[in-house]
Amino acid sequence: MSASYFFxxxxxxxxxxxxxxxxxxxxxxxMGTFALLSKxxxxxxxxxxxxxxxxxxxxxxxxxxxxxxxxxxAFLTGALSVYLIDFIVHNSHIKEDTAIxxxxxxxxxxxxxLLTAIQKTGNAAQSGLDQYLFGRAAAINRxxxxxFGTTSVLIxxxxxxxxxxxxxxxxxxxxxHALGFNVKFIQFIQTTLIVLAVVIGIQAVGVVLMAAIxxxxxxxxxxxxxxxxxxxxxxxxxxxxxxxxxxxISYAAPAMxxxxxxxxxxxxxxxxxxxxxxxKGMLSRSLRQRRLQQTIAQENLLKTLYKLGxxxxxxxxxxxxxxxxxxxxxxxxxxxLRQLLKQGYVERNNNxxxxxxxxxxxxxxxxxxxxxxxxxxxTYMNIAPDHVHDDAETxxxxxxxxxxxxxxRQLGYPSTxxxxxxxxxxxx
Amino acid sequence: xxxxxEDITILITGTLIAICCALTxxxxxxRRxxxxxxxxxxxxxxxxxxxxxLSGSRSSPFMIAGAAAIGLxxxxxxxxxxxxARLQNDASIGLTFTFLFATGIILLSMLAGQVDLDQDCVxxxxxxxxxxxxWITPSGTVMGPRALWVTAVLCLLLLALIIVARRPxxxxxxxxxxxxxxxxxxxxxxxxxxxxxxxxxxxxxxxVGAILVVALLxxxxxxxxxxxxxxxxxxxxxxxxGAVAVAAGYAMAATLDTSIAGSIATANGLLxxxxxxxxPQHGLLFRKKRKPVIH
Amino acid sequence: xxYAIEIHDLTVAFDRKPVLWNIDAHLPAGKLIGILGxxxxxxxxxxxxxxxxxxxxxGYVKIFGQPLKEVRKRVSYVPQRETIDWxxxxxxxxxxxxxxxAHTGMFGKLRRxxxxxxxxxxRKVGMEAFANRQIGRLSGGQQQRTFLARALAQRADLYLxxxxxxxxxxxxxxxxxxxxxxxxxxxxxxxxVHHNLQSARQYFDHLLLLNTRLVAxxxxxxxxxxxxxxDTYGGNLTLLTDVANLMHQEQHPVRENKLQQx
Numbered sequence: 003m004s005a006s007y008f009f010x011x012x013x014x015x016x017x018x019x020x021x022x023x024x025x026x027x028x029x030x031x032x033m034g035t036f037a038l039l040s041k042x043x044x045x046x047x048x049x050x051x052x053x054x055x056x057x058x059x060x061x062x063x064x065x066x067x068x069x070x071x072x073x074x075x076a077f078l079t080g081a082l083s084v085y086l087i088d089f090i091v092h093n094s095h096i097k098e099d100t101a102i103x104x105x106x107x108x109x110x111x112x113x114x115x116l117l118t119a120i121q122k123t124g125n126a127a128q129s130g131l132d133q134y135l136f137g138r139a140a141a142i143n144r145x146x147x148x149x150f151g152t153t154s155v156l157i158x159x160x161x162x163x164x165x166x167x168x169x170x171x172x173x174x175x176x177x178x179h180a181l182g183f184n185v186k187f188i189q190f191i192q193t194t195l196i197v198l199a200v201v202i203g204i205q206a207v208g209v210v211l212m213a214a215i216x217x218x219x220x221x222x223x224x225x226x227x228x229x230x231x232x233x234x235x236x237x238x239x240x241x242x243x244x245x246x247x248x249x250x251i252s253y254a255a256p257a258m259x260x261x262x263x264x265x266x267x268x269x270x271x272x273x274x275x276x277x278x279x280x281x282k283g284m285l286s287r288s289l290r291q292r293r294l295q296q297t298i299a300q301e302n303l304l305k306t307l308y309k310l311g312x313x314x315x316x317x318x319x320x321x322x323x324x325x326x327x328x329x330x331x332x333x334x335x336x337x338x339l340r341q342l343l344k345q346g347y348v349e350r351n352n353n354x355x356x357x358x359x360x361x362x363x364x365x366x367x368x369x370x371x372x373x374x375x376x377x378x379x380x381t382y383m384n385i386a387p388d389h390v391h392d393d394a395e396t397x398x399x400x401x402x403x404x405x406x407x408x409x410x411r412q413l414g415y416p417s418t419x420x421x422x423x424x425x426x427x428x429x430x
Numbered sequence: 431x432x433x434x435x436e437d438i439t440i441l442i443t444g445t446l447i448a449i450c451c452a453l454t455x456x457x458x459x460x461r462r463x464x465x466x467x468x469x470x471x472x473x474x475x476x477x478x479x480x481x482x483x484l485s486g487s488r489s490s491p492f493m494i495a496g497a498a499a500i501g502l503x504x505x506x507x508x509x510x511x512x513x514x515a516r517l518q519n520d521a522s523i524g525l526t527f528t529f530l531f532a533t534g535i536i537l538l539s540m541l542a543g544q545v546d547l548d549q550d551c552v553x554x555x556x557x558x559x560x561x562x563x564x565w566i567t568p569s570g571t572v573m574g575p576r577a578l579w580v581t582a583v584l585c586l587l588l589l590a591l592i593i594v595a596r597r598p599x600x601x602x603x604x605x606x607x608x609x610x611x612x613x614x615x616x617x618x619x620x621x622x623x624x625x626x627x628x629x630x631x632x633x634x635x636x637x638v639g640a641i642l643v644v645a646l647l648x649x650x651x652x653x654x655x656x657x658x659x660x661x662x663x664x665x666x667x668x669x670x671x672g673a674v675a676v677a678a679g680y681a682m683a684a685t686l687d688t689s690i691a692g693s694i695a696t697a698n699g700l701l702x703x704x705x706x707x708x709x710p711q712h713g714l715l716f717r718k719k720r721k722p723v724i725h
Numbered sequence: 726x727x728y729a730i731e732i733h734d735l736t737v738a739f740d741r742k743p744v745l746w747n748i749d750a751h752l753p754a755g756k757l758i759g760i761l762g763x764x765x766x767x768x769x770x771x772x773x774x775x776x777x778x779x780x781x782x783x784g785y786v787k788i789f790g791q792p793l794k795e796v797r798k799r800v801s802y803v804p805q806r807e808t809i810d811w812x813x814x815x816x817x818x819x820x821x822x823x824x825x826x827a828h829t830g831m832f833g834k835l836r837r838x839x840x841x842x843x844x845x846x847x848r849k850v851g852m853e854a855f856a857n858r859q860i861g862r863l864s865g866g867q868q869q870r871t872f873l874a875r876a877l878a879q880r881a882d883l884y885l886x887x888x889x890x891x892x893x894x895x896x897x898x899x900x901x902x903x904x905x906x907x908x909x910x911x912x913x914x915x916x917x918v919h920h921n922l923q924s925a926r927q928y929f930d931h932l933l934l935l936n937t938r939l940v941a942x943x944x945x946x947x948x949x950x951x952x953x954x955x956d957t958y959g960g961n962l963t964l965l966t967d968v969a970n971l972m973h974q975e976q977h978p979v980r981e982n983k984l985q986q987x
Contacts, residue, residue: 043520044465051641094712095861096652097813103464104652104702107645111695114554114642115682119688135553136535154608210472210553210641211535214528221521233500267534272525284515291976298981382962383938385747389734392783392980393747397968400977408964460813523864598831601823611776611802612827613794614881659859661814 003274015143016253019260022142022150023206023245027215027264029154030203031241032161033196034216035223035234039172040192043217044099048106049200050212052083054113057134058120065205067131069149073201083109110209130223137208137261139245140252146205153202157195161234168192169230206245207261214265215241222272225279244268296341298399299389301368303338304347305398306330307357308365317362320354366426367406372398373419374409381413387420436561441680443560444694447580447613447637448646448672450630452654453588454670455647457623459655460603464648465520466505469527470624471631471643473504475534475552478635483541486588492634502621505529531640555639557690565673577637584633588626592665598659599623638691646672649698656712671701729754729883729914730775734784736980737767737774742973743782744770745939750933750942752916754789754882757909759929759945763958766936769805770917772885776802782979788883800829801881803872805888811861817871818856821847826879846877866897873901881964881974884908884915891920898973902928922954937965957986 037046053076057395060075061067083105090101117132133141142150161168167188179185196216204212223236248264280286306329311317327335339355342348346360357365375394379385401409419425458467477500481493504526511522538549565576572599573579601609602619610616627647634643654667677692678701686693707714730752735746745767752758760768773779775786775792788796801824821843822835829835831896847853850870855863869889876884884905890898905915909930919925925932925945932948934940934957941953971977 014675038518038521041518041520043524047468047524090706093714093717094706095658096655097459097462097464099462099464100459100648100652100655103468103644103648106468107641107923108649108695108699108702110641111645111692111699114689114692115686115696116688118554118692122687136549177495207761211528211532213524214532217521218523218528221517221525224517257539257542259535262532262535266536269525269529269532276511276517282516287976294975294977378964380746382965383746384940385938386749389623389747389749392734393736395981396978400968400971400975405967405971408967412964460810594832597826600815600819601826601831604815605804605809605823607773607776607778607804607808608802608823608875610778611800613797614826614831655814659814659861660816661819664814707935 016249018144018147019139019142019253020246020249023139023249023260023264024242025147025150025154025201025243025245026139026206027219027268027280028238028239029157029241030199030206030212030215031219031223031237032157032234033192033199034218034220034241035230035237036172036192037196038217038220039169039230039233043213043220044102045087045214046196046200046216048083048087048102048109049080049197050204050209050216051106051113051202052109053080053204054110054134054209055079055116056113057131058113058116061120061131062116069146073149076201076204077197079109081193084193084197095331113209126429134208134210135208136259137204137206137211137264139206139249139260139264142205150202150205153198157199160191160195164188164191165231174379191207191340207264207343208246211261211265214268215244218265218272219270222268222275225275225282240268240271267332294399299332300338300342300345300347301364301399303330303332303335303342304357304361304365306371307348307355307366308362308369311357317365318356318359320351320356322353323355326355363428366428368398370426371401371406371409373423373425374397374406374413374416375401376421377413377416377421384424390420433683435681437562439578440557440690441677443575443578443581443637444557444676444680444690445673446578446585447634448650448676448694449669450581450585450588451634451643451646452650452668452672453665454623454627454630456557456651456654456665457599457603457652458627459648461623465523465625466508466624467647468644469508469523470501470504470627471635471647472527473530474538474628474632474635475531475640476500477534478632479534479537479541494629497635498625498628498634500530501631502625503516504628505621505624523635525640551636551639553639553641554689555635555637555642555691560637580633584629588630591622591626595619595622619724638694638711641690644676645695645698649695649702650675653698653702653705656702656709659711669696671705675701727754728752728787729756729789730916731787731790732771732775732784735771735774735781735786736783737779738782738979739770739970740973741933741976741979743776743958743969743979746937746938748784748935748939750854750939752942753915753931755909755912756914756930757905757928758914758931758933759925760916760933760935761919761922761925761957762935762940764920766957768920768935769887771935772802772887772916772918776800792803794856794925796883798879799882801827801864801876801879801884803876803884803886803889804864806868806872806892809860809872810866811868813861814859816857816859817847817863817874818843821852821856821874821878822936824875824880827879827881829840829975842880843874843878846874847871849877850874851900864894865892866894869893870897870901870950873904882913884913886915888918898924922958925949937969938962 037043044251056075056079057072060072062073080120086105087101090096091098138420167183171188175185203215207215214312219237219240222240223233226236227233244264244267247267248260251263252258277284306326310321311319343350345357347364349358350356373395375397376390379390380387417425431557446557458464474497481496485492508522508526511517512519516584559692560575560577563576565573565579567573598614598619606616631643650668650672653671654664657667675697676694679697680690682697683690683693710716728751732748732750735745735748736743762768770779774781788800825835825839825843829839842928847856850873852874860868909915926949929945932945933942934953936957940957941948
C-alpha cells in the first residue's frame with residue numbers, strides 16, 4: 003500500500019492535482035477567515051452559487067472554455083450577488099438571511115438554465131462545463147497550476163498588506179471609520195478578494211460545496227487560537243491538508259469525487275477541533291467541569307473534618323470514616339478520602355482519618371471564605387442571614403487569593419459571621 | 431405549442447410543490463430562518479440516498495420518513511454546534527450542510543449503478559418525468575402519476591396544519607417571549623415547522639432538485655412580503671407567486687428548451703424583482719415617498 | 726397582606742455569570758410597582774425570570790401564592806420594544822387579539838365577545854382608529870399602546886411591563902400612567918421596569934431598587950431615599966463584579982448542586 007502511494011506521489015499528474023488543490027483550498031481558507039470573523043460566511047455560499055451563471059456567460063461569449071473569459075464571468079456575477087444582497091437589504095424590509103437565500107437560489111437557477119441550454123446546443127467545446135458544479139480538481143494540469151499559483155500569491159500578498167484593516171473591519175467597523183480608515187474601500191477590497199477566492203476555489207470543489215472550503219477550515223482554526231494571525235496560518239494549513247487528502251483519496255480510488263472528499267476531510271478536522279481543542283473544545287470544557295466538581299467534593303470533605311474539630315478545638319484529631327460520612331453529603335466519601343490521602347491533605351490510621359497540617363490550612367481557608375462571604379452578603383447586599391448559606395457554599399471554592407484579601411480588607415477582618423460562628427484566620 | 435396531458439400533469443404537480451414550499455417558506459422567512467431551510471434542503475441528500483438504497487424506490491413513506499429525520503437532525507445539530515460547541519450561527523449552518531451534502535455526493539458515487547439517482551437529478555430534479563412514473567395499485571388500477579398524489583397529500587396536510595395551528599404558529603413566530611409566557615411551547619412549534627420543511631424538501635427534492643427547492647421556499651415568500659402587511663394575505667400571495675412562477679418557468683423552459691427547475695427559479699427571481707420595484711407599499715419606486723405617521 | 730409576587734432567594738446567571746444575586750422580595754397586590762436601577766442592573770432579567778422566560782439558578786418565584794404554571798392566565802407580559810420585529814405582517818387588532826389566546830387557547834374559537842374585548846382594550850389606549858394598521862406604521866408611543874392593549878385584552882390580574890416608556894412621547898407616557906393607576910384601583914397589580922428617576926417618585930406606589938442585588942423594596946416614600954439611590958446608582962460593588970466575572974471565567978456553578986446540569 004505504502005509503495006503504491008509513493009508511486010502516486012512521484013507521478014507528475016498527481017503532483018499537479020495535489021499542489022493545485024492545496025493552493026486553492028489554502029488561499030480560500032485565508033479569505034474564509036475574514037468572512038467568518040465578519041459573520042458573513044453564508045454570503046460566501048451565495049457568491050459560490052452565483053458564480054454559475056457567470057461561468058456560462060463567459061463560455062457563451064468566448065465560444066470555448068477559455069479560462070480567462072470564464073473566470074471573468076464568474077467574478078462578475080459573484081461580485082454582483084454581494085451587491086444585490088446588500089441592495090435588497092438596504093432598500094426594503096427584507097432581512098439578510100432571506101436576501102441571501104433568494105439571491106443564491108435564483109442566480110443558481112439562472113445558471114442551470116444557461117448550462118442546460120448550452121448543453122443542448124450540442125457544441126462539443128462545452129463538455130466538461132458541468133464540472134464547475136462539483137469541481138474538477140482531478141483534471142488540474144500544469145497550466146492551471148500557474149493560474150492558481152498566481153492568484154494565490156496575489157491573495158496572500160493582499161492579505162498581508164490589508165491584514166490590519168481587515169481585522170479591524172471585522173472586529174469593529176465603527177471604530178475603523180472613526181479612526182479615519184476608508185471603510186468602504188477596505189470592504190470593497192475584502193469582498194473582491196473573497197469573490198476571487200471563491201472563483202478559483204470552485205475549480206477544486208465546485209459551486210455547491212464551495213462554502214465549506216471557505217468556512218470550515220476557518221471555523222476549525224477558531225477553536226485552537228485567539229489571534230487573527232494564528233487563525234490565518236492554521237486555517238490555511240487545515241485547508242491545504244484537506245486539499246491534499248482529497249486529491250490523494252480520489253487518486254487512490256478513481257471513482258471518488260475529489261471535491262466532496264476535500265469537504266469531508268475539512269469537516270472532520272473541524273469536528274475533531276471542536277471536540278478536542280484545548281480550552282475551547284467540548285471535551286476539555288467538560289473535563290474542566292468534572293475537575294471542578296471533584297475539587298468541590300474534596301474541599302467539602304476537608305471542611306467537614308475541620309468542623310468536627312471546631313467543637314473541642316481538636317482539628318487534627320482522628321475520626322472514623324463513619325463519623326465523617328454522617329456529616330457529609332457525598333455519594334463516594336471513601337474515594338474522596340483516598341484522593342485526599344494521595345494529595346497529602348489527610349492521613350490514615352486503619353479506619354481512622356485525620357487532617358494533615360496542609361489539609362488543616364486548606365480547610366481553614368475554605369471555612370474562612372465561607373463565613374466572610376456570608377458576612378459580605380448580609381452587610382453589603384442586605385440579604386437576610388438565613389439566605390446566605392447556599393451562596394457561600396459555592397463561593398468558598400472559587401475565590402482567588404487576591405479576592406480573598408480584598409474581601410477581608412473590605413470587611414475589616416471581622417471575628418464572627420452573621421451566625422456568630424468564629425471566622426478562622428491563619429496565624430502568622 | 432399545444433398543451434397536452436403531460437404538460438397539465440407537470441403544471442399541477444409543480445404548482446402543488448410550489449404551494450407546499452411557499453407555506454413553509456413564508457414561516458421560515460418571518461422567523462429569520464431562511465438559511466436553515468437552505469441547509470435542510472442540502473442536507474437531506476444523504477438521507478435520500480440511504481433510504482433509496484434500503485427501500486429501493488422513490489416516494490416511499492419510508493424514504494420520506496428517513497429524510498425527514500435527517501432534516502430534523504440537521505436542525506438539531508446546527509443548534510448543538512451553537513450551544514454546546516459555541517460555534518457562531520452562520521458557521522454552524524455552513525459546516526453542517528456542506529458536510530452532509532458532500533457525504534451524500536460521495537455515497538452517490540459509491541453506489542453508482544445500485545441506485546437510480548444521479549448528480550443531475552440532485553441538481554435539476556426531474557419534473558419532466560412526472561407523467562411517466564405512474565402509480566398502479568396492487569389490483570391493477572392505474573391511478574395516474576405518483577408524484578402528483580404524493581404532493582397533493584402533502585399539500586393538503588400542510589394546509590390543514592397551517593389552518594389548525596395558525597395561531598400558535600403566528601404567535602411563536604411574532605413574539606416567542608409572549609407565547610411562552612402564556613404557556614405555548616415554543617420549541618414544539620419550532621420542530622413542527624422544521625419537520626414540515628424537511629418533508630416538503632424531500633418531496634420536492636426529486637422533482638426540482640436540492641438547490642431550487644430553496645428558490646421555491648424563499649422567493650415566493652419574499653415576493654409576497656413586498657406586497658402585503660397582512661399575515662394571511664402573505665401566505666395566500668406567496669402560494670400565488672409560487673404558482674405563477676411555476677407556470678411562467680415551465681413556458682420559459684419549453685421555449686428555450688432548457689431546465690424546467692432552473693427556469694422556475696429564474697421566474698421566481700423575476701417575479702420578486704417586479705414586486706421589489708413596483709410594489710405600491712414597499713416598492714423601490716414608491717418607498718421614499720412613504721414616511722411613518724407620527725402623532 | 727396579600728402578595729402578588731414573592732421572590733425567594735433568586736439567583737440568575739447567564740453563561741454562569743450571575744446577573745441577579747440572592748433576590749428576596751415581596752410585592753403587594755393592587756399596587757403600581759416600579760423596578761428601578763441603572764443599565765445592566767438586571768431589571769429585565771428579573772421580569773423575565775418571574776415570567777419563566779429565563780431559568781433561575783436558585784430560588785423560586787410565587788405568583789398569588791402559587792407557581793407560575795397555575796396562574797398563567799392571570800399574568801400578562803409586555804415585552805421590550807426592541808425585541809419586536811416591527812416589519813412583521815400583523816395589524817394592531819391582530820396583536821390585541823393575541824391577548825385573548827390566553828383564554829381561548831391556541832385552537833379554541835375566537836368568539837365575538839373576544840373581539841369586543843380586544844376592541845375595548847384598543848379603545849382604552851386610544852388605538853381604536855388604528856385597528857387595521859400594520860404595526861410598523863405607528864409611532865413609538867402608538868406601538869407601546871398596542872402592546873398595552875394586548876395585555877389589557879388578556880384581562881389579567883398581574884401585568885409585567887418591560888420599559889414601557891422607552892422611546893415613547895410624553896403624551897403617551899402620561900396617558901399610560903393614568904390608565905395603569907386606574908387599573909390598580911380596580912385591584913390589578915402592575916409591575917413596571919423604569920429607568921427615569923425623576924418620574925419614578927410620583928408614578929409608583931411601591932419601588933424595588935435593583936443593582937444586580939436588591940438594594941431596597943418597599944413603599945415609594947420609604948424607599949426613595951438619597952442613601953438607597955446612592956447605593957443603587959453609585960457604582961457597582963467591585964468585589965461582586967469581580968466574583969461574577971470569575972464565575973463566568975471558571976464556569977463555576979451558581980449552586981453546588983447545579984453542577985451536573987447544563
